[in-house]
Amino acid sequence: MTTSDIKLTGSSSEISPENPAPVIEAPRARTAKTPKATRGNFEMYGWLFMRLSGIVLVVLVIGHLLIQLVLDGGVSKVSFAFVAGRWASPFWQAWDLIMLWLAMLHGANGLRTVINDYAERDNTRFWLKMLLYAATIFTVLLGTLVIFTFDPNIR
Amino acid sequence: MPAGTLYRGREGMWSWVAHRVTGVLIFFFLFVHVLDTALVRVSPEAYDDVVATYKTPIVALLEYGLVAAVLFHALNGLRVIAVDFWSKGPRLQKQMLWTVVGIWVVLMAGALYPVLGHAFRELFGS
Numbered sequence: 174m175t176t177s178d179i180k181l182t183g184s185s186s187e188i189s190p191e192n193p194a195p196v197i198e199a200p201r202a203r204t205a206k207t208p209k210a211t212r213g214n215f216e217m218y219g220w221l222f223m224r225l226s227g228i229v230l231v232v233l234v235i236g237h238l239l240i241q242l243v244l245d246g247g248v249s250k251v252s253f254a255f256v257a258g259r260w261a262s263p264f265w266q267a268w269d270l271i272m273l274w275l276a277m278l279h280g281a282n283g284l285r286t287v288i289n290d291y292a293e294r295d296n297t298r299f300w301l302k303m304l305l306y307a308a309t310i311f312t313v314l315l316g317t318l319v320i321f322t323f324d325p326n327i328r
Numbered sequence: 329m330p331a332g333t334l335y336r337g338r339e340g341m342w343s344w345v346a347h348r349v350t351g352v353l354i355f356f357f358l359f360v361h362v363l364d365t366a367l368v369r370v371s372p373e374a375y376d377d378v379v380a381t382y383k384t385p386i387v388a389l390l391e392y393g394l395v396a397a398v399l400f401h402a403l404n405g406l407r408v409i410a411v412d413f414w415s416k417g418p419r420l421q422k423q424m425l426w427t428v429v430g431i432w433v434v435l436m437a438g439a440l441y442p443v444l445g446h447a448f449r450e451l452f453g454s
């Protein structure tokens with residue numbers, strides 16, 4: 174095999190006496206041939222978001238479970254009146270709102286990974302993700318609406 | 329199951345499996361939970377009716393399971409973050425997993441009475 178048989182990729186030019194050691198593109202380098210969809214850093218930001226939201230969720234979700242299941246009689250005290258008392262405070266409204274958004278986006282992004290891992294057919298994967306996104310948007314909007322429009326005197 | 333390799337079949341793989349399963353379970357719970365909470369916009373009675381089922385012994389057991397899933401996912405999530413960002417994380421990942429399991433066992437024992445106490449009293453009398 175002569176050196177001219179070596180196929181070079183990317184912008185590396187032919188090996189020659191003037192160019193004995195051409196640069197080999199790193200496998201993930203972005204070149205003109207890189208498809209548009211993989212040029213951004215979306216997956217890296219998703220990876221970072223899982224970790225940052227996770228740290229905040231530890232406080233929000235474990236605090237929520239402590240309030241709902243442990244303190245003050247545990248689950249036995251939960252009722253409409255109890256919720257009315259809690260959502261009278263902007264602090265707990267904000268707590269629940271942030272918990273809703275972070276947990277739903279964290280969980281949805283996690284499920285996106287799971288679907289990508291196990292659904293091998295393109296079509297199945299696409300529709301499972303569409304179902305996931307629709308359910309996520311619906312749940313986040315409904316939960317947000319409920320917090321903002323809560324009416325303690327509904328009747 | 330082939331013999332374990334550096335990763336496969338060992339603690340690292342099983343903690344990943346458990347992290348994935350608990351994450352998916354919590355997500356499905358949350359979907360239902362936002363729906364049931366939305367009943368406060370229907371009527372106080374509709375909400376209280378559904379919440380009444382949450383106070384039955386069988387659902388109390390499910391709640392204990394939810395606490396188990398959340399606590400494991402939260403503690404192991406912190407371990408994953410430590411492995412990724414802490415310079416000693418990868419080397420100590422196994423020790424950190426057993427720390428996670430230890431804290432989890434202690435917290436689950438502590439949650440026994442608060443979460444299941446009312447179900448116990450209902451089933452076996454005061």
Ligand code: HEM
Nearest residue numbers: 234241251256259269272273276316317319320358365391
């Ligand atoms: C069985 C255990 C649980 C009980 C009894 C419970 C109870 C409640 C109650 C009574 C509310 C109404 C508002 C309030 O009081 O703050 C609420 C809201 C909420 N909970 Fe939980 N919760 C539980 C577990 C969880 C978990 C594990 C999560 C997170 C993954 C969670 C996320 C939320 C969110 C996001 C809201 C706001 C819903 C909305 O915007 O309509 N809850 N929960």
Ligand code: HEM
Nearest residue numbers: 227230231276280283284286348351352354355402405406
């Ligand atoms: C309580 C605090 C939480 C922490 C510290 C946490 C941490 C994490 C971390 C670090 C990951 C990434 C794992 C990886 O890249 O290998 C992750 C994945 C995931 N989380 Fe959480 N999380 C928390 C709460 C939640 C909640 C409330 C949900 C559900 C609504 C959830 C659902 C998921 C799912 C489905 C995955 C994907 C699992 C996988 O790809 O195997 N997590 N979590």
